[in-house]
Amino acid sequence: xxxxxxxxxxxxxxxxxxxxxxxxxxxxxxxxxxxxxxxxxxxxxxxxxxxxxxxxxxxxxxxxxxxxxxxxxxxxxxxxxxxxxxxxxxxxxxxxxxxxxxxxxxxxxxxxxxxxxxxxxxxxxxxxxxxxxxxxxxxxxxxxxxxxxxxxxxxxxxxxxxxxxxxxxxxxxxxxxxxxxxxxxxxxxxxxxxxxxxxxxxxxxxxxxxxxxxxxxxxxxxxxxxxxxxxx
Numbered sequence: 001x002x003x004x005x006x007x008x009x010x011x012x013x014x015x016x017x018x019x020x021x022x023x024x025x026x027x028x029x030x031x032x033x034x035x036x037x038x039x040x041x042x043x044x045x046x047x048x049x050x051x052x053x054x055x056x057x058x059x060x061x062x063x064x065x066x067x068x069x070x071x072x073x074x075x076x077x078x079x080x081x082x083x084x085x086x087x088x089x090x091x092x093x094x095x096x097x098x099x100x101x102x103x104x105x106x107x108x109x110x111x112x113x114x115x116x117x118x119x120x121x122x123x124x125x126x127x128x129x130x131x132x133x134x135x136x137x138x139x140x141x142x143x144x145x146x147x148x149x150x151x152x153x154x155x156x157x158x159x160x161x162x163x164x165x166x167x168x169x170x171x172x173x174x175x176x177x178x179x180x181x182x183x184x185x186x187x188x189x190x191x192x193x194x195x196x197x198x199x200x201x202x203x204x205x206x207x208x209x210x211x212x213x214x215x216x217x218x219x220x221x222x223x224x225x226x227x228x229x230x231x232x
Contacts, residue, residue, distance in 0.1 A: 017090045018220040019097045021116035023139065026132045027103035030122035030152035032059045033186055034212075035100040036072075040195045041213040042096040043071035045225050050094050052077050052085050054112060055102040067193030072098075079108040086115060096222065109136075113143035117220045120176070122152045125164035137173055146219060150212065151179035178211040 020038065022031040035051055043049040049072035053060040064074025073094075077085045082099075089097050099112040113119045119140045123129050133149065140147035149168050154161035165175045180186070181204065189199035196205035217224050 017094050017097055018118075018222050019086070019099065019116040020118045020120060020216065020220070021099040021101065021109075021112040021145075022120050022122065023101050023109040023113055023136055024122055024133070025104055025136045026123070026129050029103070029124060029129060030150075030180065031055075031103070032063070032100055033190070034120065034122050034150060034152065034180070035060055035098045036063055036190065037186075037195050037197070037209045038213055038216065039072040039096065039098045040069075041197060041209050043069075044197070045213075047095040047222075048093050049073070049096045049098075050075065050089050051098045051100055052082065052089075053100050054079060054082065054108050055100055057102070060100045063190055063193055065193070066191075069193075069198075079111050082108075082111055082115065110139055110143065113140055113145055113147070116143075116145055118216065119143065119145050119147035120216075121147060121149045123149050123164075123168075124153050125151050125155075125160045130164060130167065133168070133173075134171075137171075146174075148174045148176045148219075150176045153182040154179050156181050156183075176212065176215065178208065178215055180208050180212070181205070183208075 022035050024031055039049050039051045051060050051072055051074045053074060053076045058076050061074050061076040075085060099116060101109045101112050121136050121140060123133050151161050151164055161179055168175050183205040185196040185200045185203050185205035189196045197209055200206060214224055
């Protein structure tokens with residue numbers, strides 16, 4: 001693990017490290033789900049990838065403990081150590097770093113947003129979630145970083161997702177062009193430290209993660225590679 005002092009020597013084709021922060025005031029919005037899936041997709045793309053779990057509940061870190069594959073690296077941390085952890089990741093060759101924050105709009109989330117290249121705000125298309133997102137949107141705006149709402153757990157065969165996206169856009173929020181549908185693969189995959197794309201590689205959940213990942217790469221100027229590698 002890179003926090004143990006191991007020095008990684010970057011290989012040919014490495015890119016400058018990109019940081020994506022997942023923030024949301026509302027619990028259960030899907031931050032950790034999106035964090036582990038995007039990080040795993042980047043690792044499968046051949047990118048040296050890590051997750052810094054800033055949530056005291058350490059859900060991402062627990063997922064990492066259950067995971068058999070070596071990547072992505074998952075490290076628990078506190079806001080006060082975030083600059084040092086980011087530096088350690090960069091010095092050890094990380095190309096893609098995901099910051100998974102606690103479900104509140106506090107100083108930790110604010111710091112994560114400020115140091116990131118992109119802020120993603122997972123949100124369920126439910127009335128209470130949509131009402132609670134305003135504080136998170138203001139935090140992202142204050143960080144002066146590109147920020148997008150990613151709708152999560154959208155009911156299949158329903159217009160709710162489209163209506164939620166239109167409502168958020170009407171309030172001035174930027175909404176990702178792709179969303180995550182409520183699918184069993186997202187829940188089943190993480191039980192033993194895997195992801196939906198590993199649990200069901202050709203499934204619709206895997207396709208949705210792939211779409212969001214490729215869209216994200218375009219935003220942060222991180223080229224995707226032609227062939228994804230299998231997790232070790």
